[in-house]
Amino acid sequence: MKQALTEKGTAVQQLPYRRWRVGAFTVSVTLGALVVLVIVLAVVSVLVGVVTESALPTT
Amino acid sequence: MTVGFFTLVAFCALVLVLVPGARFALVLVWHYGKAVAIGYGLGKSPNARQVKSPEGKRTADAEPAWEFYLMGQAWRDVQHVHSAGAKSLWAAVVERSKVLRERHFVHPDEAHAKANPRWRGVIGYFGVGVGLVLAVPVLLLASVSAVSVLGVLLLVSLGTLYVLRAVDTVVLRVRGIRMTCNTCGLRVTFALYGCPGCKTLHGNVRPGRYGMLYRRCRCGMTFPSLMVLTALVRRPGRKPTLWCPHSDTPHQLSDDSGSTPEIVLPVFGATSAGKSQLITVFIIALEAIATRSSGKFAYADQSTRDRATNARLTLETKGEPGKTKAVNRDGGVVAPAYSLRVKPRRGQGKLVHVFDAAGEIFDGVRQVQELEYFKIARTFVFVIDPMSIKAVWETFEERRKEELKDRRAQPEPFATFNDTVSTMTSMGIDMRKVHLAVAVSKADLIRHLLDDVDTEDPVAIRAWLETLEQGNLTRAMDLNFKEVSYFLTSALPDGNHEAHHSVEKFTEKTLAEEGLRL
Numbered sequence: 001m002k003q004a005l006t007e008k009g010t011a012v013q014q015l016p017y018r019r020w021r022v023g024a025f026t027v028s029v030t031l032g033a034l035v036v037l038v039i040v041l042a043v044v045s046v047l048v049g050v051v052t053e054s055a056l057p058t059t
Numbered sequence: 060m061t062v063g064f065f066t067l068v069a070f071c072a073l074v075l076v077l078v079p080g081a082r083f084a085l086v087l088v089w090h091y092g093k094a095v096a097i098g099y100g101l102g103k104s105p106n107a108r109q110v111k112s113p114e115g116k117r118t119a120d121a122e123p124a125w126e127f128y129l130m131g132q133a134w135r136d137v138q139h140v141h142s143a144g145a146k147s148l149w150a151a152v153v154e155r156s157k158v159l160r161e162r163h164f165v166h167p168d169e170a171h172a173k174a175n176p177r178w179r180g181v182i183g184y185f186g187v188g189v190g191l192v193l194a195v196p197v198l199l200l201a202s203v204s205a206v207s208v209l210g211v212l213l214l215v216s217l218g219t220l221y222v223l224r225a226v227d228t229v230v231l232r233v234r235g236i237r238m239t240c241n242t243c244g245l246r247v248t249f250a251l252y253g254c255p256g257c258k259t260l261h262g263n264v265r266p267g268r269y270g271m272l273y274r275r276c277r278c279g280m281t282f283p284s285l286m287v288l289t290a291l292v293r294r295p296g297r298k299p300t301l302w303c304p305h306s307d308t309p310h311q312l313s314d315d316s317g318s319t320p321e322i323v324l325p326v327f328g329a330t331s332a333g334k335s336q337l338i339t340v341f342i343i344a345l346e347a348i349a350t351r352s353s354g355k356f357a358y359a360d361q362s363t364r365d366r367a368t369n370a371r372l373t374l375e376t377k378g379e380p381g382k383t384k385a386v387n388r389d390g391g392v393v394a395p396a397y398s399l400r401v402k403p404r405r406g407q408g409k410l411v412h413v414f415d416a417a418g419e420i421f422d423g424v425r426q427v428q429e430l431e432y433f434k435i436a437r438t439f440v441f442v443i444d445p446m447s448i449k450a451v452w453e454t455f456e457e458r459r460k461e462e463l464k465d466r467r468a469q470p471e472p473f474a475t476f477n478d479t480v481s482t483m484t485s486m487g488i489d490m491r492k493v494h495l496a497v498a499v500s501k502a503d504l505i506r507h508l509l510d511d512v513d514t515e516d517p518v519a520i521r522a523w524l525e526t527l528e529q530g531n532l533t534r535a536m537d538l539n540f541k542e543v544s545y546f547l548t549s550a551l552p553d554g555n556h557e558a559h560h561s562v563e564k565f566t567e568k569t570l571a572e573e574g575l576r577l
Contacts, residue, residue, distance in 0.1 A: 016110050020128040021099040021136065027208050028095055028140075032088070032201035039197060047070065054066040 079182065080189025083155065087148050087194035094147035098140030108132075108139035113277040116259060123259050123277045124269040129213040131268075137209065141202055148198070152187060159183040216271060223266040227285045235320040236286070237435075240303035241360070241396035241412050242310045244432030250317065251309050253300035256280030260302060260309060290318030313359035313398040315410050322573040323396075323435045325414045328442030329468040329475040333500030333550060336379060337442055337562065338415045339370040340550040342397060344558035344566040345411070348577045349401050359398035359410055367397055375552060379466070396432070401575060409575045433483060438494045438572050441476060441536075444468035445505050450527040454508060463504065473532045480539050495540040496569045499524070502561060503549040512547075514561065520545035544568060 093102075100107030110132055114121045126132060163180025166172035231237075238247040252264045257278035264274060264284050272288060273281045282299040283289045292298040301316050302309040326334045349356035358364035373379070397415065402408030414432050433439075445451045447468040455463065468475075483490060499520065502509065513519040521533055524545070536543045546565040552558055558566075567577060 016125060017128050017132055017136075018100065020133070021107065022101065024133065024136065024205070024209065025096055025099040025101060028201065028205035029092060031204040031208065032092065032197070035197050035200045035204065036088070050066065051070060054063045 077189065079186030080193060083186050083190030084193035084197070086155075087151055087190055088198060090147045090151045091144040091194075091198050094144040095140045098143040099136065106143070108135055111135075115277070117262055122261050122263065122269055122274075124261060125275040125277065127216070127268060127270045129209065129216055133209050133213070137206055144198070144202075148194070152191065155187055156184070159187070219271060220266040223271060223285060227265070227287055230287045236317065237321055238301070238312060238316045239321055239323055239396075239412055239432065239435055240305065240310070241313055241363075241398045243303060243305055244396070244414060244430060244435075245303065245305045246431075246435055247301075247303055247305070247312065247316075249304065250312060251302035251304045252282060253302055253311070254278060254280055255282055255297050255299050258300075261299075262304065264299075286317050311360070313363075313400075313410060313412075315359055315400050315408075319400065319408055319410045321410045321412060322438075322570065322575060323412050323414070323432050324438060324440060324569070324573075325416065325430065325432055325436045326440040326442060327416060327475075327479055329444065329447060329470045329472070331466060332442040332444040332447070332468040332475075334442045335370065335415055336374060336550040337440075337498055337500055337548060337565075338397060338413055339367070339374050340548075340552055340558045340562045341413065341566050342367050342399065343371065343552050344563045345399060345401060345570075345577075347557050348563060348567060349403070352577050353404040354577055355400070355402040355408070357400040359400045362395065363398045366395070371552065401570075401577070403575065403577050406576065409570075409573075411570070411575070433486060434488060437492065438496060438569060439540075440496045440498055440569065441472075441479075443472040443497060443499045445499055445501060445508075445527075447471055448527050448529060451505060451508060454505075466501075472529065473535070476532060476535065480535070490539045491541050493540055494542045494544070494572050495536055496565070496572070497536065497543060497545045498548050498565055499546065500548050500550060502547040503551060503559075509547070514547045515564070517545040520547055542572075544572075 096102055097104065097106045098108070099105075111126070113123050113125055116123050159180050163175045163177055163183065166175070238250060239245070240247055249263060249265065252261045252274075253259070254261065254276040256276060257280065259276060259278070261269075261274060261276065266272070266284055269275075270284055272284060274284045275281045282297070283292065289299065289301075301312040303312055326338055328334050346356045348354075358367060396412040399411045399413070400408065401411055412432070414430070414436075416430055444467060446455075446463060446466075447470065449471070452460070452467070480490070497520075502514065509523075512523045521543075524530075524533055533543075546561065546568070548561045548565050549559045550562055570577065
């Protein structure tokens with residue numbers, strides 16, 4: 001693979017597929033965050049719904 | 060009121076129970092994400108999975124190139140990162156459990172026991188359980204979604220792959236671009252690519268297993284996997300070389316192959332008919348006409364440059380070019396073409412391959428069959444030595460005959476024509492689609508017979524041939540070919556990079572038939 005020079009001038013092996021891997025990780029993190037967000041929103045909306053409903057005057 | 064109070068209490072209790080669990084779930088997600096990042100080779104201490112290195116050179120089922128990520132490494136990475144994530148998650152659970160046990164269930168003294176009561180340990184364990192219950196579905200869902208995205212990308216890539224291949228084929232067809240090997244004369248559908256970096260040869264270069272738009276050689280250099288993109292590469296150090304795959308030892312195609320439409324021009328005729336001399340002067344004429352009309356002319360490869368220069372020098376010094384050598388290749392006959400790049404002032408440039416086959420090839424049917432470029436060409440040039448016609452030869456005095464006998468083709472033109480046409484028919488060539496340019500060479504040697512002939516008029520030349528008892532030949536030509544044009548040529552250079560006007564006319568008309576108007 002391509003040789004890259006570090007600041008000290010030493011040749012190091014650049015990892016192959018780096019861009020693809022960064023992309024795959026970004027997709028994983030984004031989807032993870034979305035899943036967490038959706039779950040949190042769902043839980044909060046359920047809880048808010050329960051509390052709101054309980055606060056309503058009963059007939 | 061009572062219901063509302065109890066609901067509020069239950070809600071508070073739930074929140075109190077959920078908080079440590081949610082906090083631990085976040086810890087688990089963090090550990091998992093960190094392991095995934097490290098597994099993808101990110102961070103200060105990356106631990107990416109070892110990639111599968113390409114082969115050193117081509118094999119039957121592998122190329123010396125890095126695989127397209129989605130078609131191999133992506134799935135090995137998915138396996139690697141998620142098993143690393145799962146291990147990291149389990150390690151976090153074990154670590155937390157160990158901490159809780161040592162803090163809340165193993166008391167070295169009374170004070171420690173008071174500070175860390177068992178009931179808090181129980182809540183801690185409960186938090187671990189809740190955390191796992193919260194984190195695992197989230198991580199599972201996120202992982203499945205991420206893998207699904209990769210899967211969708213792979214499916215899109217597979218679809219795109221065929222679209223790209225189709226686009227490449229259509230664009231080439233619309234532009235009329237085909238590739239012909241100027242060494243073996245075969246049509247090349249998928250050329251071998253020479254890496255612009257390490258020169259390693261790559262086969263099957265098109266969107267697929269080794270990339271969609273580009274292929275990365277094992278040396279790290281990338282080059283396009285589509286012909287349309289290859290044609291756009293202008294930097295010499297980045298442009299891959301193209302090679303003919305039809306031989307055991309591949310040979311390089313002309314520089315403009317794959318980016319310029321081609322004209323394949325086979326020249327046939329008996330030994331010593333004057334084919335090589337006509338071709339040598341044809342090249343001089345082509346250069347002169349293109350330059351004169353503000354067009355561009357160039358040799359398409361070094362081999363053509365060397366051979367054309369040698370032939371020109373030999374012609375100028377000895378009065379005739381060297382004899383064409385038939386070269387055996389893989390048991391067949393190789394007659395390398397002169398490949399010329401011509402760009403008229405207006406219109407599209409063309410790559411002209413002029414195949415000069417040694418006359419001996421036409422002496423044997425099997426050898427003619429090896430001339431694969433016969434199957435590709437749409438215009439053929441048949442060179443007739445007028446001295447091989449008995450009626451012409453008998454007009455020479457004995458002394459002149461003695462001088463010219465070594466330069467004379469032996470078989471009568473009809474014999475060579477008949478043999479070649481029979482073979483072409485057996486090769487499956489549809490000659491009703493083919494144009495034949497008949498060049499009667501050595502006109503300078505038979506001037507005494509041309510006093511009453513309009514040498515510029517094809518009809519007059521045909522009629523003149525018929526007066527020389529060649530009616531059977533002209534009729535056979537008319538019968539077999541779509542169109543026949545006649546030229547009288549004196550293939551002589553004038554030493555000032557100019558050709559005889561008869562060859563210039565022959566060159567102009569013949570190439571115009573193929574759509575190259577200079």
